[in-house]
Amino acid sequence: MYRQKSHFxxxxxxxxxxxxxxxxxxxxxxxxxxxxxxxxxxxxxxILFANTxxxxxxxxYIDITNPYLTKVPLAIPAFKSMTPTEEEAAFARSAxxxxxxxxxxxxxxxxxxxxxxxxxxxxxxxxxxxxxxxxWTMVGAELLITGGVLVANDLVEVELRLYDTIKQQxxxxxxxxxxxxxxxxxxxxxxSEVIFQLTGDRGIFTSxxxxxxxxxxxxxxxxxxxxxxxxxxxxxxxxxTLSPAWSSDGKWLAYTDFAKGKADIYIKHLKENRGAVVAKxxxxxxxxxxxxxFALAAxxxxxxxxxxYLLTGEGKIIKKLTNTWGIDVNPSWSPDGKxxxxxxxxxxxxxxxxxxxxxxxxxRLTYDGRLNTSPCWSPKGDKIAYAASEEGRFNIxxxxxxxxxxxxxxxxxxxxxxxxxxxxxxxxxxxSTREGVSRIYVMTAYGKDQRRLLTLPGEQTSPRWSLNxxxx
Amino acid sequence: MRKRxxxxxxxxxxxxxxxxxxxxxxxxxxxxxxxxxxxxxxxxRAEMERQRQSEEAARLKEEALKDEAVRQERMxxxxxxxxxxxxxxxxxxxxxxxxALLKKKAAWLKKNSGAxxxxxxxCDERGTSEYNLALGDRRAExxxxxxxxxxxxxxxxxxxxxxxxxxxxxxxxxxxxxxxRRAHFVLK
Numbered sequence: 001m002y003r004q005k006s007h008f009x010x011x012x013x014x015x016x017x018x019x020x021x022x023x024x025x026x027x028x029x030x031x032x033x034x035x036x037x038x039x040x041x042x043x044x045x046x047i048l049f050a051n052t053x054x055x056x057x058x059x060x061y062i063d064i065t066n067p068y069l070t071k072v073p074l075a076i077p078a079f080k081s082m083t084p085t086e087e088e089a090a091f092a093r094s095a096x097x098x099x100x101x102x103x104x105x106x107x108x109x110x111x112x113x114x115x116x117x118x119x120x121x122x123x124x125x126x127x128x129x130x131x132x133x134x135x136w137t138m139v140g141a142e143l144l145i146t147g148g149v150l151v152a153n154d155l156v157e158v159e160l161r162l163y164d165t166i167k168q169q170x171x172x173x174x175x176x177x178x179x180x181x182x183x184x185x186x187x188x189x190x191x192s193e194v195i196f197q198l199t200g201d202r203g204i205f206t207s208x209x210x211x212x213x214x215x216x217x218x219x220x221x222x223x224x225x226x227x228x229x230x231x232x233x234x235x236x237x238x239x240x241t242l243s244p245a246w247s248s249d250g251k252w253l254a255y256t257d258f259a260k261g262k263a264d265i266y267i268k269h270l271k272e273n274r275g276a277v278v279a280k281x282x283x284x285x286x287x288x289x290x291x292x293x294f295a296l297a298a299x300x301x302x303x304x305x306x307x308x309y310l311l312t313g314e315g316k317i318i319k320k321l322t323n324t325w326g327i328d329v330n331p332s333w334s335p336d337g338k339x340x341x342x343x344x345x346x347x348x349x350x351x352x353x354x355x356x357x358x359x360x361x362x363x364r365l366t367y368d369g370r371l372n373t374s375p376c377w378s379p380k381g382d383k384i385a386y387a388a389s390e391e392g393r394f395n396i397x398x399x400x401x402x403x404x405x406x407x408x409x410x411x412x413x414x415x416x417x418x419x420x421x422x423x424x425x426x427x428x429x430x431x432s433t434r435e436g437v438s439r440i441y442v443m444t445a446y447g448k449d450q451r452r453l454l455t456l457p458g459e460q461t462s463p464r465w466s467l468n469x470x471x472x
Numbered sequence: 473m474r475k476r477x478x479x480x481x482x483x484x485x486x487x488x489x490x491x492x493x494x495x496x497x498x499x500x501x502x503x504x505x506x507x508x509x510x511x512x513x514x515x516x517r518a519e520m521e522r523q524r525q526s527e528e529a530a531r532l533k534e535e536a537l538k539d540e541a542v543r544q545e546r547m548x549x550x551x552x553x554x555x556x557x558x559x560x561x562x563x564x565x566x567x568x569x570x571x572a573l574l575k576k577k578a579a580w581l582k583k584n585s586g587a588x589x590x591x592x593x594x595c596d597e598r599g600t601s602e603y604n605l606a607l608g609d610r611r612a613e614x615x616x617x618x619x620x621x622x623x624x625x626x627x628x629x630x631x632x633x634x635x636x637x638x639x640x641x642x643x644x645x646x647x648x649x650x651x652x653r654r655a656h657f658v659l660k
Contacts, residue, residue: 219637240637242601256605262632263605283609283633286602299606304613306606327606343603345562350599371562373600389598418600462601 061143061198062108064426065380067407067446071110072198073140075165076100078114079147079158080122088151091183092122095149095158098187105227106195106203107427107444112141121146126161128170136165143171145194154180160190162197171197184229201424206468209420209429210234210244210253211440214458221255226422226465228440228454234270243462245287245296250469252313254287254296265298267315276315282306288331288340297321297331297340308342310357321355322362332377332384334401341365341375341384352386354401365403374418377401378425378445379467385409385419385428396430398445409447420465421445429453429463549659552580552589556654557615561596564610566618574615577657578622591615592656593633594640596649601635608633615655630660 061072076099079092104111119135126146136144144165150157161173172193176186188205195203207226212219213233221234221244235241239258246253252275254267265278265287278284282301289296294313299306306327310318322328326346333340340355349370355362366372371389378384384401387394388408394415399406410416414433421428429442435452438459443450454460557570566574581587593612595604612631620626641648 240634242605242637256602258637263635282613283605283635285605286600299602301606301609306609327603327610329602329606330600343600345603350562350603371599373603387600394598 064108064199064201064424064445069108069444069446071108072142073112074103074109074143074145075112075117075136075139075141076103076114076145076147077117077119077121079149080126082148082150085151088149091151091156091180092147092149095183095187096147098184099145099147099160099190102187102191102205102227103194105442106191107449108195108198109143112139116140126159128163128168131163133163133165133168136163141165143198151180156180156182156186158186158190162194195424199424199426201426202468203424204422204427204465204468206470207423208246208250208466208469209440209453209463210246210466211431211460211463212242212244213456213460215456216458221253222456222460224454231454231456243286244464245289246464246466247289247294247296247313248292248467250466252289252294254289254298256285256287265315267296267313276313278311278315286329286331288333291333291335291337293337297333297342299327299329299331308340321357324362330374332375334377335379335381339377339401341377343373343375352384365399365401367403368406372397376419376421378421379423380425383425383445385421387417387419387430396428396447398428407447409443410450413450416441418462420463422465423467429465431461431463548580549584552577553657553659556656558650559611559653559655561598561649561653562607564593564607564614566614571618574618575622578619578624581619581624581628588628588630588660590658590660591629591631592638592658593631593635594638594652594654594656595636596652597636597639597644598649599636601637604635605633606635608635611653611655 062069076096079096081088081092100111103109116139118139119132121131124130126148131144131146142165144163145160146163147158147160155177156179157175157177159173159175162171163169164171174190174193176189178186192203192205195201204226208223209226210221210223213222215222216233218238219240219242220236221241222231223234224231234253235255235257237257237259242256244253244255251271252267252269254265256263257266260279263283263285265284266275267278268275278298278300280300280302283306284298284300287296287298295318296311296313297308298311299308305325306329307320308322308328308331309320312318321340322342322344324344324346326344328342328344330343331340332342338356338358340357341352342355343350344353347364350373351367352365352372352375353362354365365384366386369388369390372386374387376385382401383398385396385398388397394417395411396409396416396419397406398409409428410432416430416432419428419430426445427442428445429440431438432441438461439455440453440460440463441450442453555573557566557573559565559570560567581589591612593608593610595608609631612633616626616629616631619629636652639648639652641651
């Protein structure tokens with residue numbers, strides 16, 4: 001891995017070998033246009049990974065496992081436009097607004113109103129020697145992000161820096177080069193760096209959410225980015241499509257579909273035209289990929305009773321995982337793939353159970369109420385989110401995998417169902433009827449900042465959050 | 473000469489007179505023989521008419537009966553398809569009402585030995601769509617099993633579960649939920 005010291009005095013610190021060649025040029029934005037094109041021709045986007053020298057493990061800023069988390073106040077002044085073109089100024093404004101919006105989405109940071117700012121880095125400068133950190137601590141900012149942009153022909157260059165205003169220290173600085181349409185990608189890459197600095201986790205910025213929507217009049221699978229942008233219709237079966245499930249690498253979706261007149265499971269590669277169908281007598285439903293394996297659990301009723309089976313990615317049965325009279329559905333794997341939570345009515349009411357796949361042992365997790373369903377195992381492995389019905393209304397709960405610490409996250413807001421964790425475990429997406437028709441909402445893992453993810457015609461249900469995807 | 477003239481006159485009167493007499497006589501004989509014959513014909517005709525009418529009445533009655541039978545048959549067929557078997561919440565157990573209804577359906581299936589039926593299992597919307605697919609499957613299967621125990625060949629019955637995907641009533645009331653928890657029959 002390329003290692004590099006931090007030089008925020010007179011050079012731009014970066015963690016990437018490709019752009020590191022610039023580090024000794026104090027005024028990089030005066031590069032001639034031709035030079036830029038030569039240097040960055042063919043580069044769509046520069047992917048900058050953590051450098052251990054610069055990016056020390058210093059994430060005592062935000063502990064996402066703290067339920068009483070106080071948001072860290074952050075100031076993002078408008079980015080500096082490096083050449084006085086209107087196009088560049090517009091890009092600088094939209095990029096800084098997008099950065100604010102995207103970081104605010106995490107629920108970890110409190111964005112300070114720009115109206116309160118005492119300093120304009122667009123005028124005074126975006127690097128440490130030019131920044132009066134007191135001006136930022138005075139308005140309550142503990143963190144500051146400055147940015148500079150250069151737009152030349154179709155290429156954009158963006159440099160971004162995150163400062164700790166109290167320690168007056170650069171936490172991370174990055175330079176990105178891309179094409180004009182790469183603004184969102186660039187901003188998300190930097191968000192990932194910021195969140196890594198603050199939490200030690202890469203965050204959610206290359207993840208997607210699959211869900212069911214009746215936009216076309218039929219239930220079809222759609223996907224969108226983690227923040228609700230870029231909605232894409234994935235299936236077009238014109239029948240009933242249910243239960244989307246992402247493989248760990250995000251390349252495959254498994255789902256239930258009525259294309260053959262009954263509920264069968266379809267395993268589909270998202271980019272290549274290949275896949276498999278599990279079409280046994282009875283129903284085939286609730287697929288759940290085993291983490292990091294080309295295998296999945298699913299509930300099949302061909303034996304006369306809905307039991308959970310382990311299947312290969314080609315849809316062949318490996319073994320039966322549950323074998324008790326009663327309906328067993330909705331499997332959800334622990335991140336290590338050793339345990340599986342699921343719903344069973346074996347005790348007469350619908351409850352969540354955990355099975356240790358290695359030892360074969362099963363135990364009941366939920367005891368309160370008659371209808372506990374939709375378990376979703378957290379990415380950190382310690383909690384399970386689920387939907388519980390009390391007095392005819394569904395609400396989202398989170399419970400420890402040991403059965404302790406049950407907390408209710410939604411209250412008095414219609415039916416709230418199908419919880420799904422963001423890949424870093426900081427957020428939970430779910431469906432809710434709080435505004436009438438069912439839509440997808442997002443909240444923090446502790447129930448804060450509940451807001452609608454997106455607005456589409458029709459009803460949206462069954463959100464499933466992917467892991468961070470490498471080929472986004 | 474005068475005497476001869478009178479003879480001619482007398483004859484000219486007499487001959488037609490005789491002729492007339494003769495024809496009258498004949499006619500009388502005819503009348504006597506025709507009268508009884510005509511009566512018999514009329515009677516027969518009347519009888520025939522009466523028979524025809526009674527036959528027509530019988531035919532109409534029979535037709536009406538046939539229509540009624542067809543109507544009843546149609547009604548029975550419609551009822552077979554339109555009257556659903558209902559279930560308690562989260563249950564695939566057949567209630568005594570459901571069993572009585574299924575006995576009627578079994579009787580109809582026995583009478584209509586060529587008929588084949590698809591049994592659809594449906595649920596109310598509470599709970600996950602996945603659980604409800606499994607519950608609908610169980611409802612359709614328990615309905616089928618009951619008919620098989622009543623002597624209906626399993627090969628005539630197929631099942632499908634739609635879970636909560638095809639509600640009759642989209643309301644969010646207990647009443648709507650009760651309507652949606654059903655096994656529905658479709659003749660194939």
